[in-house]
Amino acid sequence: MKPFPQPGAVTLLVVILSTCLLLLLFQKMIWLVLPVLLALLLYYSLRPVVDALVVYGAHRETAAKVVCLVQMIVAASLLVLVLLFLSKAGASQDSLARYLTGGQNLLKKSTGALERAVPIFQRMKLSEQVNDQHVRDFTDKFVQKNLLPISLQLLEWLPSLLLVPYITYFMLTDSTRLKKYIIKSVPNAFFEKALLLFSHLDTSLQSYFQGLLVLTFLEGTTLAIGLSLVGIPHALWLGFAAAVLAWVPYLGSVVGCIMVVLVAATDFPEKPGMAYACLALFLGVRLIDDFIYLPLTIGRQLHVHPLLSVLMLFLGATVAGATGLVFALPLFGVVAVIGETVAQVVTDQRLRARYRAARQLAALCERI
Amino acid sequence: MRFFSAETNAQKVKMLKSIPIFHTLTRKEILEVDELLYERVYEKNEIVFEEGDPGHGVFIVVTGKLRADPGHQLLKTALLDIGPGETVGELALFDEGPRSATVVAIERTVTVALFQAEFSTLLMKNKSIGVKVLVELARILSRRARQLLQHEKHLPTL
Numbered sequence A: 001m002k003p004f005p006q007p008g009a010v011t012l013l014v015v016i017l018s019t020c021l022l023l024l025l026f027q028k029m030i031w032l033v034l035p036v037l038l039a040l041l042l043y044y045s046l047r048p049v050v051d052a053l054v055v056y057g058a059h060r061e062t063a064a065k066v067v068c069l070v071q072m073i074v075a076a077s078l079l080v081l082v083l084l085f086l087s088k089a090g091a092s093q094d095s096l097a098r099y100l101t102g103g104q105n106l107l108k109k110s111t112g113a114l115e116r117a118v119p120i121f122q123r124m125k126l127s128e129q130v131n132d133q134h135v136r137d138f139t140d141k142f143v144q145k146n147l148l149p150i151s152l153q154l155l156e157w158l159p160s161l162l163l164v165p166y167i168t169y170f171m172l173t174d175s176t177r178l179k180k181y182i183i184k185s186v187p188n189a190f191f192e193k194a195l196l197l198f199s200h201l202d203t204s205l206q207s208y209f210q211g212l213l214v215l216t217f218l219e220g221t222t223l224a225i226g227l228s229l230v231g232i233p234h235a236l237w238l239g240f241a242a243a244v245l246a247w248v249p250y251l252g253s254v255v256g257c258i259m260v261v262l263v264a265a266t267d268f269p270e271k272p273g274m275a276y277a278c279l280a281l282f283l284g285v286r287l288i289d290d291f292i293y294l295p296l297t298i299g300r301q302l303h304v305h306p307l308l309s310v311l312m313l314f315l316g317a318t319v320a321g322a323t324g325l326v327f328a329l330p331l332f333g334v335v336a337v338i339g340e341t342v343a344q345v346v347t348d349q350r351l352r353a354r355y356r357a358a359r360q361l362a363a364l365c366e367r368i
Numbered sequence B: 001m002r003f004f005s006a007e008t009n010a011q012k013v014k015m016l017k018s019i020p021i022f023h024t025l026t027r028k029e030i031l032e033v034d035e036l037l038y039e040r041v042y043e044k045n046e047i048v049f050e051e052g053d054p055g056h057g058v059f060i061v062v063t064g065k066l067r068a069d070p071g072h073q074l075l076k077t078a079l080l081d082i083g084p085g086e087t088v089g090e091l092a093l094f095d096e097g098p099r100s101a102t103v104v105a106i107e108r109t110v111t112v113a114l115f116q117a118e119f120s121t122l123l124m125k126n127k128s129i130g131v132k133v134l135v136e137l138a139r140i141l142s143r144r145a146r147q148l149l150q151h152e153k154h155l156p157t158l
Helices: A009-028 A030-055 A060-089 A093-117 A119-123 A132-161 A163-184 A188-230 A235-245 A251-267 A272-296 A298-302 A306-347 A349-367 B010-017 B027-034 B116-125 B127-151
Strands: B037-042 B047-049 B057-063 B066-070 B101-105 B109-115
Touching (some): A009 A306, A030 A060, A030 A132, A030 A163, A030 A188, A030 B116, A060 A163, A093 A251, A093 A272, A132 A163, A163 A188, A188 A235, A188 A251, A188 A306, A188 A349, A188 B037, A188 B047, A188 B109, A188 B116, A251 A272, A306 A349, A349 B047, B010 B027, B027 B127, B057 B116, B109 B116, B116 B127
Antiparallel strands (some): B037 B109, B047 B101, B057 B109, B066 B101
16 A cells, blocks of 8 residues: 655644544543444455455445344354353452452552562552552442443443444445445535545545554454463453454553453462463563554554554543543544645645636636 | 335446456446446546646546556556546556656547556455456556557666
8 A cells, every 4th residue: 555645733733632622522432433433344354355245246235234243143143152251250349359359469569579579669568558458449449430430331331332333334335325325415626635635535544443453453362362271261362352342542552461460360379470470471472463463454544653653542542541542543644635635635726726616617607 | 206226227337347457357347346436527628637747547538538648758658548438547446656747638538447445455355357357457458558558669678
């Protein structure tokens, strides 16, 4: 894929500001943004299948219906499997407390070992910092403050998630017509630029979403293999759950790592080495991710300078919290492509003159 | 309201089939190509594209007439008026080089445009359509090359 032209300083500033404003808007409308995002993810992963069926003689609508139906069956089966797994693992407030206690025990053992090995930690009374009362207070506050709102938020999102297959189906059948409909309203002078913009956006989004899926698969597989080698039960589930959590940059990876370490610390309280091995595995996978998987999948497609990526992530997190972290980079990529095209049109005297002349001609024709 | 409804009908298929680069396509293939075509209407004296513009696609005249005004003396001997069924800007389907002529509508003209990026995707997805369209495009380009050779006798024959 050809690298997209990089925007100039003023355009870049406008692009950053627009991205921040959009992130703010996304945060307010997350109930709608989330299903659209998931639908886009499905659209870009299912579109090649629909196209292949069309080439083999199927009607686009029929092909889209079949593919969406299969996708819904797969999603429903996965949901049932996840629910079964959660009920088997006993995912409730009690089990959360059990895992937190497991983590707390690991922390106590680790700080004790550190105190014995490094005298300065003993003088700092490190293990007293993680006493039972502190952790219990933290756990209770966390459950009261976050667990209920998160559960309510999930319940609030559930109906909007039902939109996902619906949006995906119509994107698969009508995206070309929608595009033609939009292009129809573009003046002749900007027609080719508009088509180019659509093409860049499509390529950019397709590469991003397909890259994201490949990255999740690679990361999930690597973690699952690593965890099963360490001896952690349900390695496949935990590996892929951590890989999906990693969709939230930085924060997601940390949460995934903590989740697996807590499982290891609780299921194997007498073997703290397993929890440390999980920690080491996550650090290793993080390095493989940053230096091999990410450049091979998403990083290659976005063409955003690493410094700018970090800046956008910070800005995204500041403006829109977790939503900002998830959307900052893809949204910045999309807004940059739009900003660059608009800047080209605005600064192109020839195009603007052609547009003015065409309007005068159209007015003249109407009078005649 | 039929905002995003399919507009392809029998008349449109017939019209597209009458265009030389599509005349070997089957009805089903025409319907697939139609999804990638953008209809544009140009008023008399309206510029379609200018010499030096980056080319992104080919324009096929449906009704009306376009006139090409190439800057290069050699190209002035080639086809200058482009009527129904004829194409202009074919080279843009193969590269994004600058347009070699300014093209203006000399009467109210309806065109359909095929965009280079979408054409490339179609070639990858459906090789049958790709081969048929490419053969017709090659015919058009070779005919234009022969026209140039006839006018410029000193050019070597390939």
